[in-house]
Amino acid sequence: MAMAALRREGRRLLLSPTVPNPAPAAAAARSSAISPPEMTLLGVRSISTQVVRNRMKSVKNIQKITKAMKMVAASKLRAVQTRTENSRGLWQPFTALLGDAPSVDVKKNVIVAITSDKGLCGGINSTSVKVSRALHKLTSGPEKESKYVILGEKGKVQLVRDSRKSIEMSVTELQKNPINYTQIAVLADDILKNVEYDALRVIFNKFHSVISFKPTMVTILSPEVAEKESEAGGKIGDLDSYEIEGGETKSEILQNLAEFQFSCVLYNGALENACSELGARMSAMDSSSRNAGDMLDRLTLTYNRTRQASITTELIEIISGASALEG
Amino acid sequence: MSATTAAVPFWRAAGMTYIGYSNICAALVRNCLKEPFKSEAASREKVHFSVAKWTDGKQEKPTVRTESDE
Structure with missing residues (x-):
């Protein structure tokens, strides 16, 4: 061009x-x-080589920026990754105790889509938005309704386009400080107080490695639905075999458990997603600095070729002029 | 401990969720720490995010939560 x-x-x-x-x-x-x-x-x-020279300069600057971004993401990733791996221990007991019920069919579904605030991190935001949309389609019906609660700026921007009517809440600026449990707990408290739900479905990118993230859904049932499920048998039914201190009834215990499970799952989800975001940004920035390098090589080649061509032309002119004078 | 034996725990009657209750308890425990552990733990309870509710496809004015005020 x-x-x-x-x-x-x-x-x-x-x-x-x-x-x-x-x-x-x-x-x-x-x-x-x-x-x-x-x-x-x-x-x-x-021939003027100004255009190519300017372009080379700008590509070089872009490459510097992407390289710096990659470094920043890599150094942040290490800290977040350890926290993420530690936080997995929070929800694993819940899955062992209550099980996961992704196929449960309830009236009021709330889809909690976790995305990032910043861009330039590959396709992780569109992945979780895509999964949320598919889930929304799957769970909405004539007598059912499903709503979105969106964490993160990028998911909001994408979901506003086609399903602004179903958005119930949106949360941003979550990652200003490093994610901690207190923060997520306050947020989970806010969500629970403001949203009516039968089942909460948290969607995030689970971090497997720096280059692999799996979109994941975790379902949290409301206490009433959980009680119904436990009567129907299954994993939740085993709750009766536990000895419980204090005088709470089963429904109270289930309510407390469901709330605490939500905050734990949200904490883990936010961390996993932050980790995936950094990993994705790292690989995206790596490939873009590589592309900038390729581009710079091509431009340098063009630049040198044009310069050489002009030198050759000048030489030919001088030599032919001199030979014309001689002859 | 007497309150927990009641039919409805006092914090549930006050309109709190289990998360809010456990958060207050956690803050109390953190306050019992000695320095330097106290300031280290305090860095783990920084809260900052902004919430916006939506009605009829319109975003309402976001509210920023900066400290754990519950």
């Missing part, structure tokens, strides 16, 4: 000095009369 423009410009500049000019004053008058002012570059013989 830039090369074509350059070539065109080069040809034009090469052509302009070949205009026969018997008398300089007359030629100047004629050329200003015939051609537009930018064409009157008399005496310019070489």
Whole structure:
């Protein structure tokens, strides 16, 4: 693209000095009369390499930025990854105790989509938005309703486009400080107080490795639904076999457990997603600095070739002029 | 401990969720720490995010939560 423009410009500049000019004053008058002012570059013989040089400079700057971003993401990732791996121990007992019920069919579904606030991190936000959309389609029906609670700016931007009516809440600026449990607990408290639900479905990108993230859904049942499920048997039914201290009834215990499970799952989900975001940003920035390097190589080649071409032309002109004088 | 034996725990009657209750308890425990552990733990209870509710496809004014005020 830039090369074509350059070539065109080069040809034009090469052509302009070949205009026969018997008398300089007359030629100047004629050329200003015939051609537009930018064409009157008399005496310019070489091709302008300014365009390529500017472009090379900007590509070099972009490469520097992407390299720096990659470094930042890599150093942040290490801290977040340990926290994420530690936080997995929070929800695992719940899954062991209550089980996971992804296929449960209830009236009020609330989809909690966890996305990131910042972009430039590959496709992780669109993945979780895509899964949320599919789930929304799956769970909405004539007598059912499903709502979104969105964490993160990027998911909000994508979901506003086609399902703004179903958005119930949106939360941003979550990652200003490093994610901690207190913060997520306050947030989970806010969500529980403001949203009516039968089942909460938390969607996030689970971190497997720096290059692999799996979109994951965790279902949290409301105490009433959980009680119904436990009567129907299954994993929740085993709750009766536990000995419980204190005088709470089963429904109270289930309510406390469901609330605490939600905050734990949300904490783990937010951390996993932050971890995936950093990993994705690392690989995205790695490939973009590699692309910038490739581009720079190509541009350098063009630049050198054009420069050499102009030198060759000048040499030919001088030599042929000299031989004409001799002969 | 007498309150927990009642039919409804006092914090549930006050309109709190289990999360809010356990958060207050956790803050109390953290306050019992000695320095330097106390300031270290305090860095783990920083709260900052902004919540916006939506009605009829419109975003309402977001409210920023900065400290654990519950």
